[in-house]
Amino acid sequence: xxxxxxxxxxxxxxxxxxxxxxxxxxxxxxxxxxxxxxxxxxxxxxxxxxxxxxxxxxxxxxxxxxxxxxxxxxxxxxxxxxxxxxxxxxxxxxxxxxxxxxxxxxxxxxxxxxxxxxxxxxxxxxxxxxxxxxxxxxxxxxxxxxxxxxxxxxxxxxxxxxxxxxxxxxxxxxxxxxxxxxxxxxxxxxxxxxxxxxxxxxxxxxxxxxxxxxxxxxxxxxxxxxxxxxxxxxxxxxxxxxxxx
Amino acid sequence: xxxxxxxxxxxxxxxxxxxxxxxxxxxxxxxxxxxxxxxxxxxxxxxxxxxxxxxxxxxxxxxxxxxxxxxxxxxxxxxxxxxxxxxxxxxxxxxxxxxxxxxxxxxxxxxxxxxxxxxxxxxxxxxxxxxxxxxxxxxxxxxxxxxxxxxxxxxxxxxxxxxxxxxxxxxxxxxxxxxxxxxxxxxxxxxxxxxxxxxxxxxxxxxxxxxxxxxxxxxxxxxxxxxxxxxxxxxxxxxxxxxxxxxxxxxxxxxxxxxxxxxxxxxxxxxxxxxxxxxxxxxxxxxxxxxxxxxxxxxxxxxxxxxxxxxxxxxxxxxxxxxxxxxxxxxxxxxxxxxxxxxxxxxxxxxxxxxxxxxxxxxxxxxxxxxxxxxxxxxxxxxxxxxxxxxxxxxxxxxxxxxxxxxxxxxxxxxxxxxxxxxxxxxxxxxxxxxxxxxxxxxxxxxxxxxxxxxxxxxxxxxxxxxxxxxxxxxxxxxxxxxxxxxxxxxxxxxxxxxxxxxxx
Numbered sequence: 156x157x158x159x160x161x162x163x164x165x166x167x168x169x170x171x172x173x174x175x176x177x178x179x180x181x182x183x184x185x186x187x188x189x190x191x192x193x194x195x196x197x198x199x200x201x202x203x204x205x206x207x208x209x210x211x212x213x214x215x216x217x218x219x220x221x222x223x224x225x226x227x228x229x230x231x232x233x234x235x236x237x238x239x240x241x242x243x244x245x246x247x248x249x250x251x252x253x254x255x256x257x258x259x260x261x262x263x264x265x266x267x268x269x270x271x272x273x274x275x276x277x278x279x280x281x282x283x284x285x286x287x288x289x290x291x292x293x294x295x296x297x298x299x300x301x302x303x304x305x306x307x308x309x310x311x312x313x314x315x316x317x318x319x320x321x322x323x324x325x326x327x328x329x330x331x332x333x334x335x336x337x338x339x340x341x342x343x344x345x346x347x348x349x350x351x352x353x354x355x356x357x358x359x360x361x362x363x364x365x366x367x368x369x370x371x372x373x374x375x376x377x378x379x380x381x382x383x384x385x386x387x388x389x390x391x392x393x394x395x396x397x398x399x400x
Numbered sequence: 401x402x403x404x405x406x407x408x409x410x411x412x413x414x415x416x417x418x419x420x421x422x423x424x425x426x427x428x429x430x431x432x433x434x435x436x437x438x439x440x441x442x443x444x445x446x447x448x449x450x451x452x453x454x455x456x457x458x459x460x461x462x463x464x465x466x467x468x469x470x471x472x473x474x475x476x477x478x479x480x481x482x483x484x485x486x487x488x489x490x491x492x493x494x495x496x497x498x499x500x501x502x503x504x505x506x507x508x509x510x511x512x513x514x515x516x517x518x519x520x521x522x523x524x525x526x527x528x529x530x531x532x533x534x535x536x537x538x539x540x541x542x543x544x545x546x547x548x549x550x551x552x553x554x555x556x557x558x559x560x561x562x563x564x565x566x567x568x569x570x571x572x573x574x575x576x577x578x579x580x581x582x583x584x585x586x587x588x589x590x591x592x593x594x595x596x597x598x599x600x601x602x603x604x605x606x607x608x609x610x611x612x613x614x615x616x617x618x619x620x621x622x623x624x625x626x627x628x629x630x631x632x633x634x635x636x637x638x639x640x641x642x643x644x645x646x647x648x649x650x651x652x653x654x655x656x657x658x659x660x661x662x663x664x665x666x667x668x669x670x671x672x673x674x675x676x677x678x679x680x681x682x683x684x685x686x687x688x689x690x691x692x693x694x695x696x697x698x699x700x701x702x703x704x705x706x707x708x709x710x711x712x713x714x715x716x717x718x719x720x721x722x723x724x725x726x727x728x729x730x731x732x733x734x735x736x737x738x739x740x741x742x743x744x745x746x747x748x749x750x751x752x753x754x755x756x757x758x759x760x761x762x763x764x765x766x767x768x769x770x771x772x773x774x775x776x777x778x779x780x781x782x783x784x785x786x787x788x789x790x791x792x793x794x795x796x797x798x799x800x801x802x803x804x805x806x807x808x809x810x811x812x813x814x815x816x817x818x819x820x821x822x823x824x825x826x827x828x829x830x831x832x833x834x835x836x837x838x839x840x841x842x843x844x845x846x847x848x849x850x851x852x853x854x855x856x857x858x859x860x861x862x863x864x865x866x867x868x869x870x871x872x873x874x875x876x877x878x879x880x881x882x883x884x885x886x887x888x889x890x891x892x893x894x895x896x897x898x899x900x901x902x903x904x905x
Contacts, residue, residue, distance in 0.1 A: 173703055196696065201633040201704030217687070217700045221633045235696070236687045242632045255687050259628035261672060277686045278627070282672040302682055304673065327678060391678050393657050398496040399824065400750055 160184040165191035169215065173197055180206050180225075194234065199227045199246075216253075219246045222263070235272075238265035243285070247369050251293065260287040260306070268292040268370045270314070274301055279329060281305025290366045295319045300385070301343075304328040309359060311366070311377060322346055323385050327392050331385040332359055334377070342385065345392045351382040403493045408486060409472035412450040416443060420464035427456040427465060432829040432839055433822075453820040455829035487750070498750040501823035501833075503650060503742045503787060503809060506754040510742075511761035511890070512793050516903060518884040519869040529868040536860060536875050538804050540641075540781040541566030541710040541734040564734060565710050567621075567641055569804060570599030571860040572875060573794060575852070576737075576785050576806030577623050577643065577714070579605025581658050581667045581679065582746035582823070583812075584840040585612060587832045590848035591811055592616035597849070598856040603806065606645055606681060607658070608670040609635055621712065624701065626655055627681035629671040636705050643712035644697060644733075646685070649743025649760070649786035651752040652716035655681040662826050664835045694731040702732070710734035717741060717763030717786070718756075722770035728780070729771055735781035737806060738763045743786030744809040746833055747824035760786045761800060765898045768801025768880050791862035800898065801880040814855040815848040 160179040164172050172195050179187050185206055189198065192212030199208055199219040210218075210229040218237035219227050224244045229237075232250035238257040244264075251269030259278045262285030270293035277298065279287045287306035292313045299319040300308050305328040310317055312334045323331055323346030332351065342348060360378045367374035414435055416427075423443060428436040433449045436456065450467065457465050474482050483505075487498055520526040527534070542564035550560040575591045582605060589612060595602040596619045603621045604613075608630015613620060622639030624631050636642055647653070658667075658679035668675040688694050698711050713728050714737040715721075721738065728736050740760025745753065764784045771777040784797035785806035794805050813819065816830040823833035831843030872878050886903040887895045895902055 170703065170707070197700050197703040200700060201636070203633065216696050220700050221631075221636065221704045223633055235693075239687055239700070240628045240631055258687050259631075261628075261632070274686055278680075278682065280673055282668075282674060285672070301686070302680060304677065304680070325680070325682075327680065328674070391660060393678060393680065394659070396497055397499040397749070398490055398494040400490075400498050400500040400821070 157185045158183055159186045159188065161188045161190065163191055164189050164193070164195055164212065167195070169195040169197055173200060176208060177202065180204055192231070196234075199225060199244075202244075213250075214248075219244065219265075222246075232269070233267075237267075238263070238287075238289070241265070241287070249370070254296075256291075257287065257289040257308075260289065261285050262287050264288045264290070264365075266290045266292075266366050266369055270294045270296075272296050274298045275319075276300045276303060276306075276308040276331070278302040278304060279306040279308065281329060288362055290362060292366070292370065292372075297321045298324060298343075300326055300329070300331040300346075302326065303331065303387075306330075307332065307359065307362065309362060309366075310334065311363075313372075317341075323387070325392055326385070326387045327390055328387060330355075333383045333385065334380050335383065336381070337383040337385065345388050346385050347388040349384045349386055351384045355384055356382075405489050405493060407448075408489060409470075409474070410447050411470065412447055412452050413468045413471035414445050414447045414450050414456070415466050415468075416445065417464045417466065420462045422462055422464075424461060426459050426461065430455045430459045430829060432827040432834075432836075433825075451820045451822040451825075452818065453822070453829045454818045458816075499747050499824055500750040500753055500821060501745065501747055501825075502819055502821040503744045504754050505821075510787075511759050511894070511898075512787075512789075512796050514888050514890050515761070515796050515898075515900065516886045516888050517792065517795060517799075517866060517870065518886070520871040524871050526871055527868045527873055529864045532868070532873060534864045534867050534873050536571050536863065538569040538572045538875055539566040540569065540712075540783070540803055542780070543778040545775075545778050565708055566734075567601060567710055569601065571856060571863070572798060572802075572804040573598075573856050573859055574600050574621075574783070574804055574806050575602035575811050576808035577603030577605040577621070577645065578744075578746075578808055578812075579607030579623075579629075579658075580610050580670055581605075581607040581662055581835070583833050584828075584831055584835060584843060585610055585666065586840050586843040586845045586848065587812070587815060588613060589845035590815060590843065591852055592619060593845065593849035594811075594852035594856060595619040597853045598860070600856065601640060603643060604639070606630075606656075607667065607679075608672065609638060610666070610670045614638065623714075625681050626683070626685045627679060629673060629679055629681075632672075633704055636701060636709075639709065641710040641712055641734075642701050642705070643714055643737065644685070644701070645714045646688070646694075647714065647716035647718075647739065648745065648748075649716045649739030649741050649757055650745035651748040652718050652741070652757045653683060654749070654752060655683040656747075657681070659826075662835055667835060691727045691731070694728065694733075698732040712737055712783070714739060714785075716743075717758045717760055719758065721758065721763045722766040725767040725780075725782075726770050726774050726776060729774075729776040730779070733780055735783055735803070736767070737783035737785055738767060740784070740786030744812075745823075760784050760788075760797070762894075762897055764797055764802045765800040765882075765900075769899060772880075791859035791866070794859060795863055795866050795878065796885060798875065798878050799881050799885050800900075803879060810855065811852050814851045815843060816851075 196215035214233040216235040220239040223242040235253040254272035324343030606625030617638040625645040741757030781803040784802035828834040
């Protein structure tokens with residue numbers, strides 16, 4: 156039987172709030188509903204296990220930072236850097252999110268239904284079985300996928316054209332896939348455009364279906380849409396910059 | 401690429417005294433730069449490959465090898481020095497940024513060498529450390545601005561103020577952050593064992609924590625840098641403290657790149673990045689774009705670890721150092737490590753290493769003064785690093801306001817490093833700055849740890865003696881005690897900045 160714990164976050168500082176969440180997980184809760192969240196930071200921070208945390212309200216900065224396993228569902232917006240340096244688990248945001256979403260994320264998934272701010276997916280990296288996935292339903296701002304070193308960053312542009320410029324500056328691993336065409340002028344130095352192959356589509360299709368399922372969207376038009384794939388021009392963007400003394 | 405510049409004059413010339421040489425070939429085995437080779441039964445020398453690492457000299461059983469620096473003179477010129485000319489030739493050929501290893505080679509005055517320590521004579525007598533204890537135990541972390549006490553029912557008095565976690569050091573000398581990747585696992589193991597033996601701590605650097613170091617994790621300060629390599633909640637929980645690397649003295653304002661060649665299978669596992677890929681640390685933390693973002697990172701790390709561990713921040717010493725430190729002291733950080741412009745590095749652009757930043761002596765003195773002025777000195781401990789070369793430097797840094805120091809290069813030298821400055825080549829013949837298994841195996845962690853522990857022990861004894869001579873029986877009485885320093889041949893402006901009197905005053 157699922158053990159459900161409900162916490163009222165109204166007027167509670169983030170430290171005692173996160174202590175209550177941590178305690179609930181230690182006590183074996185499978186699902187934790189946190190109501191009246193109004194900008195409390197660090198929810199889900201460093202948590203292990205496989206509990207589901209439902210956040211009703213606006214989540215503050217560094218949501219699920221260092222998280223390793225749980226699922227966090229936000230019914231609202233999230234502030235700065237959800238999924239920061241996350242190891243595994245899943246973050247589902249029904250609203251929009253701020254800057255540096257999925258910063259340095261090593262594994263797990265971050266799904267944002269709305270828009271994200273600047274530097275989305277910055278320095279995402281992959282390692283062995285860890286392959287981070289960031290999916291954005293709406294648009295992203297500039298420096299999307301900057302310094303990206305691994306994983307998949309998918310932008311579905313469901314609410315109109317993509318706004319991001321300087322896409323993939325310093326990218327040296329992983330892939331950025333954006334629905335629709337992306338003007339060459341929006342790519343930063345170090346990034347290059349490739350057409351999406353059938354193999355690529357087969358790889359991203361399950362991700363699109365999972366995203367569509369989480370947000371109640373019809374997946375098939377998205378699976379079959381046109382995409383632009385952006386990858387590193389070189390795995391070693393700095394290799395030619397230096398000479399020895 | 402071809403050029404009309406031709407070859408440079410030799411940097412070093414290696415010669416073998418053929419009368420002493422017994423053709424044992426140890427120089428060939430030991431040199432990892434390819435200076436020596438067999439030609440039949442004769443040993444040939446290619447001096448051009450030499451880095452002056454001294455491995456051949458150290459292991460020649462007959463003292464037959466001699467090395468000479470700059471055997472060929474340029475026309476001497478006070479402006480167009482050898483280094484200036486050779487840098488131009490290099491860049492004219494390549495069009496690239498010059499990368500260099502170890503700390504600054506700029507020939508600038510060292511302030512430590514112009515600060516003299518005090519000693520007692522007849523008006524106040526010195527104390528003898530053999531007879532009277534001199535306390536070096538140091539606590540790093542926040543100190544309460546006031547203490548409240550409560551009386552228990554049985555009449556005992558106890559402190560009711562909640563105390564922030566502190567690190568307890570038996571000596572104010574710690575081993576600074578040098579990453580696994582930049583240096584070898586055996587070098588890390590040696591320092592970890594030395595830290596445990598001497599009751600101090602060691603920094604992991606930004607390359608993660610190798611499982612081989614888990615037995616020493618309660619002596620490790622785990623670093624979180626902008627690349628977040630090897631950082632997960634497990635890593636944070638293992639460390640005794642956590643350090644956020646915001647800057648480095650050898651290259652203020654820029655990040656770092658560990659070239660893919662150094663990312664071996666083991667380094668890859670520890671950093672949690674694919675084997676052979678470049679490890680790029682961006683210049684800023686991309687979740688810290690201003691001082692108002694720093695508290696979020698600090699508190700995030702504290703939340704993830706249950707507020708049980710001190711969190712340090714490391715910055716490079718730059719012009720507005722005092723303001724930086726005061727701002728950091730308000731961010732929730734427990735200690736600030738300041739890295740002076742002579743700080744070491746595995747690789748840094750030469751132009752940064754030799755031209756950017758300010759001396760550690762000035763940075764510590766101004767940070768301490770600013771923190772006291774703003775009533776924040778108890779909020780953070782100060783750690784001085786970047787060219788701490790001997791015990792006198794430790795004492796002077798503490799008298800200028802530091803709580804403790806990090807040593808880096810000095811610890812490497814204790815393991816055999818000759819400061820040849822070729823760490824970036826990745827073939828360190830001493831097994832320190834390399835990942836090649838055959839070279840790493842040269843550094844026996846048991847032997848090397850003893851050497852590092854010996855160095856810390858020896859400096860600790862010297863510090864005790866220096867303090868005793870000055871009539872100081874506790875490190876707290878030395879901290880920020882500028883009256884026990886005098887400036888010798890320092891200008892008035894600098895004396896005022898350091899808040900130190902001139903000799904004779």
